[in-house]
Amino acid sequence: MQVSGxxxxxxxxxxxxxxxxxxxxxxxxxxxxxxxxQERHGENIHWRTIAAxxxxxxxxxxxxxxxxxxxxxxxxxxxxxxDNKDAAVRMIDPAKxxxxxxxxxxxxGALKGLVRVCDPYLDxxxxxxxxxxxxxxxxxxxxxxITDSGGLRRLVDAFxxxxxxxxxxxxxxxxxxDRYVLDDSSMRILGTSLNGFGKERVLCH
Numbered sequence: 001m002q003v004s005g006x007x008x009x010x011x012x013x014x015x016x017x018x019x020x021x022x023x024x025x026x027x028x029x030x031x032x033x034x035x036x037x038q039e040r041h042g043e044n045i046h047w048r049t050i051a052a053x054x055x056x057x058x059x060x061x062x063x064x065x066x067x068x069x070x071x072x073x074x075x076x077x078x079x080x081x082x083d084n085k086d087a088a089v090r091m092i093d094p095a096k097x098x099x100x101x102x103x104x105x106x107x108x109g110a111l112k113g114l115v116r117v118c119d120p121y122l123d124x125x126x127x128x129x130x131x132x133x134x135x136x137x138x139x140x141x142x143x144x145x146i147t148d149s150g151g152l153r154r155l156v157d158a159f160x161x162x163x164x165x166x167x168x169x170x171x172x173x174x175x176x177x178d179r180y181v182l183d184d185s186s187m188r189i190l191g192t193s194l195n196g197f198g199k200e201r202v203l204c205h
Contacts (some may be wrong), residue, residue, distance in 0.1 A: 002103040003041040017074035027071040105132035123147040126194035
């Protein structure tokens, strides 16, 4: 779960509370949440905005006053809200490309077993993204347009180890339009090819 994967100030605020819920007693002031958002996630949300959001969403986060300061703790309904949103459509904003790529690589790193990838375009950038698949036994990539600037085969060879393999299949005709990544338990449909991830504003789900 990454703050960059959420769109609204409410979701980002809840995400911080979820990520930090096992820190201390799990209660944080609006000012602390604002500081965490800025220093760790590159998000600027004023603490007054955060306080207003949480005061208006009492079913998602509990409240208490400690040393005259209001503090908040995420509740089960708040976690459920994030779980539902985390599986929903995401907007990848190129202005926050780094956070988006980190989140995408975490998704790839969590894939297991046999992974199937469909992407019309293959180049060194695409392989560099797929290298985040550290826990898979095999990646099967279906593509058509292959660009080899001299380093593609080297990256493919480096990908292939004793514990994982990358198999590339090129279609005879340029009929590919879909872009997706899936394993036995999850699937991510991409609004752009791997080599364009983070470079343009797209939807992924």
